[in-house]
Amino acid sequence: MIKTKKQGLLIVLSGPSGSGKNTVCDEVKKGNKNIWESISMTSRKPRNSEVNGEAYYFVSKEEFEKNIKDGKMLEYAEFAGNYYGTLTDSVFKHLNNGEDVILVIEIQGALQIKKKIPQAIFVFLLPPSMQELKRRLIGRKTESKDKVMERFETAYKEINELSKYNYVIVNDEVKAAASKLMAIIKAERCRVDRIEEVFLDNLEEKIHEKLVDKNLENKPLEMNNLK
Amino acid sequence: MIKTKKQGLLIVLSGPSGSGKNTVCDEVKKGNKNIWESISMTSRKPRNSEVNGEAYYFVSKEEFEKNIKDGKMLEYAEFAGNYYGTLTDSVFKHLNNGEDVILVIEIQGALQIKKKIPQAIFVFLLPPSMQELKRRLIGRKTESKDKVMERFETAYKEINELSKYNYVIVNDEVKAAASKLMAIIKAERCRVDRIEEVFLDNLEEKIHEKLVDKNLENKPLEMNNLK
Numbered sequence: 001m002i003k004t005k006k007q008g009l010l011i012v013l014s015g016p017s018g019s020g021k022n023t024v025c026d027e028v029k030k031g032n033k034n035i036w037e038s039i040s041m042t043s044r045k046p047r048n049s050e051v052n053g054e055a056y057y058f059v060s061k062e063e064f065e066k067n068i069k070d071g072k073m074l075e076y077a078e079f080a081g082n083y084y085g086t087l088t089d090s091v092f093k094h095l096n097n098g099e100d101v102i103l104v105i106e107i108q109g110a111l112q113i114k115k116k117i118p119q120a121i122f123v124f125l126l127p128p129s130m131q132e133l134k135r136r137l138i139g140r141k142t143e144s145k146d147k148v149m150e151r152f153e154t155a156y157k158e159i160n161e162l163s164k165y166n167y168v169i170v171n172d173e174v175k176a177a178a179s180k181l182m183a184i185i186k187a188e189r190c191r192v193d194r195i196e197e198v199f200l201d202n203l204e205e206k207i208h209e210k211l212v213d214k215n216l217e218n219k220p221l222e223m224n225n226l227k
Numbered sequence: 228m229i230k231t232k233k234q235g236l237l238i239v240l241s242g243p244s245g246s247g248k249n250t251v252c253d254e255v256k257k258g259n260k261n262i263w264e265s266i267s268m269t270s271r272k273p274r275n276s277e278v279n280g281e282a283y284y285f286v287s288k289e290e291f292e293k294n295i296k297d298g299k300m301l302e303y304a305e306f307a308g309n310y311y312g313t314l315t316d317s318v319f320k321h322l323n324n325g326e327d328v329i330l331v332i333e334i335q336g337a338l339q340i341k342k343k344i345p346q347a348i349f350v351f352l353l354p355p356s357m358q359e360l361k362r363r364l365i366g367r368k369t370e371s372k373d374k375v376m377e378r379f380e381t382a383y384k385e386i387n388e389l390s391k392y393n394y395v396i397v398n399d400e401v402k403a404a405a406s407k408l409m410a411i412i413k414a415e416r417c418r419v420d421r422i423e424e425v426f427l428d429n430l431e432e433k434i435h436e437k438l439v440d441k442n443l444e445n446k447p448l449e450m451n452n453l454k
Contacts, residue, residue, distance in 0.1 A: 126228055170228055192393060
């Protein structure tokens, strides 16, 4: 009856540090096998247990800069002297394969994608309150007080970018937030602009013709009549 | 953290006769107590068991025409010499009460609403195939062959209006179709344009000030400090 576009959906999930982006994304992937989470490329050195191709593809600074120069990056940003970004090709390989692709990225990168692919789905994840955000950032215990303060200040600024997104989810509980994101994906698949074609196939056209054929009016409407 | 608009969502569900609009709507209402299904007003005579205020409000032709003249109808149409329509006031009473309102109406009425309230959510329900639609229409056994043919022809025409809707759902299975409609409602509640205000309340602002106050840098971040 309808033919939807074969290409998957591109979902961009952003939110301040401590909003729980990665946890929510993991929960969504658990419940939905057709979602592929994009793997970022970075020029930073791998830490102890980090395996290339898991959380990141690790490349040299030179290689990253060559990718930028060659126009291969869908988005990228520099943090603390290291590059982080997404390769256009790897995202489109999965999209064209019919998979939905989720990018868990910073706001800076998300806004670059919005310029290139405005029809992507932009979702902003918020902590339940700034107080809870503070608790989560301090709770990590892996970062200095200065770093926590910096992240907290960044969060304040980032929340102003919220209006550039399509959806906002308050992450007060991971399962509830993931369920909202799954609803967004399910709903977006029903959008009329995702339909490529409405088709009334040959047999259906025939049925239609037979139905409006006055000569057949008194014959029973059975499939046998339509051959 | 965010304050969403108190007003409920207005969902307009249309689709050809035999697409299963009412069945899907009933299923959605079962799973969602915050949805109110609007009751249409009609000038047609009640049938045997029909109770006023259940499926319809029954009024005289004169009364209906007075409502039209007084601008009280959100939408209306005439079928077979009878008026059918929706009172603006009753819809807004429920919306302003924070309830979501679903209107199960014909395409003609839906397009009138689109002009007045473009931010309403327009959902088009399709049968799985025209063949299945034919089966359903014939299966009703309550209508003459002419009526079935007329409905079938109307369905063909109506499907062309699909592009004016936001979402399309193929009703191959009632529970699956209802689940898609529920996902649409859940997703629409997360839309950024549903947010009235992002607030960082007083206490949170205080926390922020304390966090960036260098003099407090060595003091522990406890709630007690913030009073």
